[in-house]
Amino acid sequence: xxxxxxxxxxxxSVCVVLVHLVLLPVLFFGMGYVIRKSHEDLxxxxxxxxxxxxxEEFEVGVGLDSPERTEDLLDLAIIxxxxxxxxxxDQGRGxxxxxxxxxxxxxxxxxxxxxQGGDDIYFIVLPVxxxxxxxxxxxxxxxxxxxxxxxxxxGRMLWLLAAYLGVAVGIAVFLxxxxxxxxxxxxxxxxxxxxxxxxxxxxxxxGIRELHELASDLEGMRRELVGVNHRLQAxxxxxxxxxVRREELQKQLRHRQRLETVGxxxxxxxxxxxxxLVPIILFTDTALQDLPPSSASRAxxxxxxxxxxxxxxxxxKILTFSRELDDAKVAPIDLRSVLTEGLQLFSVLAPPSIExxxxxxxxxxxxxxxxxxxxxxVINLCTNAYQxxxxxxxxxxxxxxxxxxxxxxxxVQPRVEFWVSDTGHGMDSMTVERIFExxxxxxxxxxxxxxxxSVVHGIVESFGGSIAVESEIGAGTTxxxxxxxxxxxxxxxxxxxxxx
Amino acid sequence: MHSILVIxxxxxxxxxxxxxxxxxxxxxxxxxxxxxxxxxxxRVRTDVVITDIIMPKIDGVQxxxxxxxxxxxxxxxAISGGGNFGISAYQPTAITTTAYLASAELAGAHMGLTKPFxxxxxxxxxxxxxxxGHA
Numbered sequence: 001x002x003x004x005x006x007x008x009x010x011x012x013s014v015c016v017v018l019v020h021l022v023l024l025p026v027l028f029f030g031m032g033y034v035i036r037k038s039h040e041d042l043x044x045x046x047x048x049x050x051x052x053x054x055x056e057e058f059e060v061g062v063g064l065d066s067p068e069r070t071e072d073l074l075d076l077a078i079i080x081x082x083x084x085x086x087x088x089x090d091q092g093r094g095x096x097x098x099x100x101x102x103x104x105x106x107x108x109x110x111x112x113x114x115x116q117g118g119d120d121i122y123f124i125v126l127p128v129x130x131x132x133x134x135x136x137x138x139x140x141x142x143x144x145x146x147x148x149x150x151x152x153x154x155g156r157m158l159w160l161l162a163a164y165l166g167v168a169v170g171i172a173v174f175l176x177x178x179x180x181x182x183x184x185x186x187x188x189x190x191x192x193x194x195x196x197x198x199x200x201x202x203x204x205x206x207g208i209r210e211l212h213e214l215a216s217d218l219e220g221m222r223r224e225l226v227g228v229n230h231r232l233q234a235x236x237x238x239x240x241x242x243x244v245r246r247e248e249l250q251k252q253l254r255h256r257q258r259l260e261t262v263g264x265x266x267x268x269x270x271x272x273x274x275x276x277l278v279p280i281i282l283f284t285d286t287a288l289q290d291l292p293p294s295s296a297s298r299a300x301x302x303x304x305x306x307x308x309x310x311x312x313x314x315x316x317k318i319l320t321f322s323r324e325l326d327d328a329k330v331a332p333i334d335l336r337s338v339l340t341e342g343l344q345l346f347s348v349l350a351p352p353s354i355e356x357x358x359x360x361x362x363x364x365x366x367x368x369x370x371x372x373x374x375x376x377x378v379i380n381l382c383t384n385a386y387q388x389x390x391x392x393x394x395x396x397x398x399x400x401x402x403x404x405x406x407x408x409x410x411x412v413q414p415r416v417e418f419w420v421s422d423t424g425h426g427m428d429s430m431t432v433e434r435i436f437e438x439x440x441x442x443x444x445x446x447x448x449x450x451x452x453x454s455v456v457h458g459i460v461e462s463f464g465g466s467i468a469v470e471s472e473i474g475a476g477t478t479x480x481x482x483x484x485x486x487x488x489x490x491x492x493x494x495x496x497x498x499x500x
Numbered sequence: 501m502h503s504i505l506v507i508x509x510x511x512x513x514x515x516x517x518x519x520x521x522x523x524x525x526x527x528x529x530x531x532x533x534x535x536x537x538x539x540x541x542x543r544v545r546t547d548v549v550i551t552d553i554i555m556p557k558i559d560g561v562q563x564x565x566x567x568x569x570x571x572x573x574x575x576x577x578a579i580s581g582g583g584n585f586g587i588s589a590y591q592p593t594a595i596t597t598t599a600y601l602a603s604a605e606l607a608g609a610h611m612g613l614t615k616p617f618x619x620x621x622x623x624x625x626x627x628x629x630x631x632x633g634h635a
Contacts, residue, residue, distance in 0.1 A: 271554065274581025275510045277616035282516035285619040286523060312616050 008183065012176035013169055020165050028161060035153045040114035043146040047122060047139070050081045055126040055137050058088070064133045070095045077139060084121060085140030090133055104140055120144050182206040186215060189222070198226045270315045277315070280308045317455060330463060332366035332486040333374060335400055335416060342378030343398065350386050350396070359399035367416045367483035369463045374483075380456050381420040381479050388424025388477060397421045402485065414485040415465070421478040427471040435469060456481075502630060503545060506530045507537045507563065508552040508579070513615075517550060520619045526626070534558030534566075541571050548626055553580040553600045560600075561607045568608035575629040578604035581615035 006014075054077055058064055061073075074086040074097035085104045086097040110125045111117055121140040128135040182204040189202050202222055204215035284304045291298050343356065350356065378398075385396050401417045427435070436457040460467045464484050471477040504526045508514045514530040521528045529544065531537045535558060537549070549567060553560030560578060567574055580600040601612030610629045613621065 271581045274615040275513055278510075278581075279512035279516035281616050282520050282619055282622075286519050289523070308616070 008180035009173055009176040012179075013173050016169055016172035017165075020168060024161050024165060028158065031157055032154050035157070036150050039146055039150045039153070043141075043143070044114055044122070047081075047083075047124060047141045050077070050083075051124040051126055051137065051139050054081070054139070055128050058128045058135065058137060059130045064088075064090060064128070064130050064135060067095060071097060075099050081139070082141065082145075083139050084142045085138070087138040088128070088135055089138065090128075090135035100140075114146070115143060120147075179208065179211075182208070182211050182215065186218060190218070193222060193225065198222065198229060273311065273315050277308055277312055281305065281312075284308065330368050330370055332490075333369050333371045334364075335367055335369075335374065335418060335483065336360060336364055338371060338374045339378055339398060339400065339418070342375050342382065345375075346379055346382045346386075349383065353393045354386055354389060355393075355395045357395060357397040359397060361399075361401050364400050364402050364416055365414070366486040367463075368486055369465070369483055370459075373459045373462075377456055377459055377481060378418075378420075380453075381481075384453070384479075385420050385422035385424065385477070388422050388426075390424075392424075394423040394476075396423075403482075414487060415482045416485050417480055417482050419478055419480045421476060423476040426473040426475050426477055428473060432469055432471050436467070501525065501527050502547040502626075503527045504529070504548045504550065504626070505537060505540055505544075505546045506550045507532070507534065507555070507560075508550075509533065509555045510552070513552070517622065520622055521626070524623050524626070534560070534563035537563060538566060538570070541567065541574065546571070546574055548575045548577065548629060550577045550579060553578055553604055561603050564604055564607040564609050576609040577611045577613055577625050577629055578609040579613045579615055579617070580604070 054073065057073060058070075061069070064070065070088055074088060074095065077083045077086040078097050078099040085100040087100070088095045104119075104121060109123065111123045114122060117123065120143045122143050124137075124139045124141070126137045126139075128137050185204050186202065189200050192198075192200050202215050202219040204211065206212050206215070284301050288298060288301045288305070291301070339358075339360070343358070347356065382396065382398065389396070398420050399418070401419070402414070403417055404414050436453050457467055460481055466482045468480045468482075469477065470480075504521055506514050506517045506521075506528060507530070508517070509532050511532070514532065518528045518530055529540060529546075531540055534551075534555060537551070540546075541549070551560045551563055555563075558566075560580070564576055564578065567576060578601055601609075601614065605612055611625055613625055617625075
């Protein structure tokens, strides 16, 4: 079975037409019957009255006695009574109007109803009694004019009904259009909502209560949907942010754990080596005292002692990494003077092919750090930078910048950024990732312990600061150390404490 | 002649310290544990104890506390190479040499010395703690 889908207006129009196709013929035939009947009744009433009047005229007048008079009266019936045939039979003698249609035969009966006889003539036979005469008046009236009037009336009615059907369909189309407009609007907005556009409001202006209520209900649902959608989106965003934050923290934790594990290991190794160095240094020392000044072995033993002292220094560096920072005295220091001193020391080392630039901002506050260790940081980073540019010309830039509201993800605190930038060979992302791990080095064996940047990292952390690195292969590297700045309040506390 | 007791679980360290102090004219005995050290102190009059801190059974800090309690006249020098025992004794916050020595001094040691040290450092330390006693 095929189910047709059509528009609301077409559907209503077709329904209206179908209803009228049933109703209008009933109406037409019903009303046609009434019209026909009334016309026929009127005709019969009229001709019977006329015939009665004429018969009475014969009875009271002299018509029967005078053949001329009789003929005149019969002609009168034809001329004024619209009869087609008029005859008077008196004692076997018939007088007939000369005006009668010659083709009509003399009937001897009276038609009982309109259209009877099938001859389009309505016959009436009336007795005329007057002074011994027993006459009969026979009249025939034409039915055709009445039939024509009935046909005309029916025709007009048909036109009227057709016009009515047209107007009815027009009104139906108009009303269905008015009805379907808000429904279309509801449909449009519903589709928009289904496709994700929640912005359009369902404000349908209609006088139809049910539609108005439906629109209000749908609008309520839309508002609820918009609310739920907003809440969901906010939740998703929140989740995404927390996910990113969690990953960041996990990454930091893994990094810390790795550094701590290696740090612990380094601490253990340092302990072992320190113990081994004690007999080496002490026995060599006593052996040197025993040897005569001329002994050739003296020089060798001096070298053993020197090598052991170097080993001691290396171990000291390892311990620096494993938080051997208790000696450090964190106090408010001026990074500008540290930087000046560091650059003075470094300029002795740096070859003339390297240009050193400084970019120091005005109004750099004091920072919390140890002056000696901070100097160590400056020299270490500058040395790294210079080594990255080794064998070529390059620019080494160092700078200080104050960040009053630095946000490192957890706390907002004022800090001073110390940065060292070189135009050296740069590092790939894998190297950058591992740069702060102990014993990770890019230099060839014998050129370094690989402790430099891990020590830098340890020192920076001991100040409560942080370190970041950006690098691009072939373009250069920038290290940034963020020192916690001393706030005005902290300065006042520090200067007030000794006085109290 | 001043009497010195050296306690360290490393034989090489014990022997090296003993060699230096013997030459400096001290009477030196050695043990490898805190338990033996306490027994030795009860047996022989001792002026100075030189003890390692990280040792099995009784560690240096406990030993120092016991000595201070039982033999208050004895001068104590703590020596340490710092660091941890390695991964098996993993400690989240790595304890440093200075932290060990600080805890030793807190327990009553008169002086702390970081390993490795030079002969002169050792002798100066002995003289210093003995000098404190004389003062």
